[in-house]
Amino acid sequence: MEVQAHGASHQAAAEQWAQRLGLPLHIDAAEFALQVTDIGLQLQQLSDDAPGPVRVDFVExxxxxxxxxxxxxxxxxxxxxxxxxxxxxxxxxxxxxxxxxxxxxxxxxxxxxxxxxxxxxxxxxxxxxxxxxxxxxxxxxxxxxxxxxxxxxxxxxxxxxxxxxxxxxxxxxxxxxxxxxxxxxxxxxxxxxxxxxxxxxxxxxxxxxxxxxxxxxxxxxxxxxxxxxxxxxxxxxxxxxxxxxxxxxxx
Structure with a gap:
């Protein structure tokens, strides 16, 4: 599991989540990524046949x-x-x-x-x-x-x-x-x-x-x-x- 920032504007937030959760910002052959994006925090499996990301959305x-x-x-x-x-x-x-x-x-x-x-x-x-x-x-x-x-x-x-x-x-x-x-x-x-x-x-x-x-x-x-x-x-x-x-x- 690693934490990824989608864009430089989310790097600080990615670093904060990584610190809070005790996760690295990058790891070779990671199976999952917790991604900080414009539309929220999401969990993404990194295999070739992986489904799309999961995030919590109570609005839409x-x-x-x-x-x-x-x-x-x-x-x-x-x-x-x-x-x-x-x-x-x-x-x-x-x-x-x-x-x-x-x-x-x-x-x-x-x-x-x-x-x-x-x-x-x-x-x-x-x-x-x-x-x-x-x-x-x-x-x-x-x-x-x-x-x-x-x-x-x-x-x-x-x-x-x-x-x-x-x-x-x-x-x-x-x-x-x-x-x-x-x-x-x-x-x-x-x-x-x-x-x-x-x-x-x-x-x-x-x-x-x-x-x-x-x-x-x-x-x-x-x-x-x-x-x-x-x-x-x-x-x-x-x-x-x-x-x-x-x-x-x-x-």
């Missing part, structure tokens, strides 16, 4: 389309975390990734805390949040999103604030369906992140902290996380939400 593209046309509070994720008339729970997304689910919930009015333990992915998310904060249409949404970088199990165990009403988990598990590997983000992230083999411990920690419920997103046919059994499930075409209820969410 898929995030904008889902914000405007995604179904609002009728979306399954909204129902899973307990969004209802007069109720917008405070949610801790303990497996934030690129922040897509966190942004959806923030756009519906939820106060979001997001934890990402992989430093490169956390850097992409931090950069995306900073750029979104400068956009008048999106700034009010990302103001509801607080990013924490570190190990979720440790941060949950050390939690000092008011406990989140809902903790949301979307762990990365081994994928047997080869079509899942086609996704550009998955091809990039799996070598960096690996599988979340500590998911049972994360679920246990989440259940100890959340005041009202824990929600786990899973592939539709995948087994539940080892440990406590969900109270009920919401199932869609390709994924489902296992809901571990502790007490009812009320307005």
């Amino acid at each position: 593209g898929g995030a904008a389309h889902r914000r405007l046309f995604g179904g609002g509070a009728g979306q399954m994720i909204a129902k899973a975390v307990g969004v209802q008339p007069g109720v917008r729970p405070a949610v801790l997304d303990a497996t934030a990734g690129l922040g897509k689910d966190g942004f959806v919930l923030a756009s519906l009015g939820c106060q979001m805390s997001l934890i990402e333990r992989q430093p490169i992915i956390a850097a992409l998310l931090e950069d995306g949040l900073q750029r979104a904060a400068a956009d008048p249409d999106v700034a009010v949404i990302v103001q509801r999103m607080r990013l924490l970088q570190g190990n979720s199990i440790e941060l949950i165990a050390q939690w000092q604030d008011v406990p989140p009403q809902v903790i949301y988990l979307d762990p990365m598990f081994p994928h047997r369906d080869k079509s899942a590997l086609v996704k550009k983000e998955m091809r990039l992230f799996r070598p960096l992140v690996g599988d979340d083999l500590d998911a049972p411990a994360l679920l246990a920690a989440a259940l100890a902290l959340a005041s009202h419920r824990v929600v786990v997103k899973r592939p539709r046919k995948a087994p539940c996380i080892e440990g406590a059994k969900p109270s009920h499930t919401l199932e869609g075409k390709s994924s489902r939400y296992d809901i571990y209820a502790k007490k009812a969410l009320k307005g």
Whole structure:
């Protein structure tokens, strides 16, 4: 992994990211590059058959389309975390990734805390949040999103604030369906992140902290996380939400 500046104007920022992340500005035969560009920080695989770069964009593209046309509070994720008339729970997304689910919930009015333990992915998310904060249409949404970088199990165990009403988990598990590997983000992230083999411990920690419920997103046919059994499930075409209820969410 190396850090690249696309143009001399980004050299200083590239050096800052390299220092923060402990990465070189150039390395022979690097497999990945974290690139500082005019349109934001992006991660690029450097092999000949590599997919295009991945970056966090809350202003345009898929995030904008889902914000405007995604179904609002009728979306399954909204129902899973307990969004209802007069109720917008405070949610801790303990497996934030690129922040897509966190942004959806923030756009519906939820106060979001997001934890990402992989430093490169956390850097992409931090950069995306900073750029979104400068956009008048999106700034009010990302103001509801607080990013924490570190190990979720440790941060949950050390939690000092008011406990989140809902903790949301979307762990990365081994994928047997080869079509899942086609996704550009998955091809990039799996070598960096690996599988979340500590998911049972994360679920246990989440259940100890959340005041009202824990929600786990899973592939539709995948087994539940080892440990406590969900109270009920919401199932869609390709994924489902296992809901571990502790007490009812009320307005």
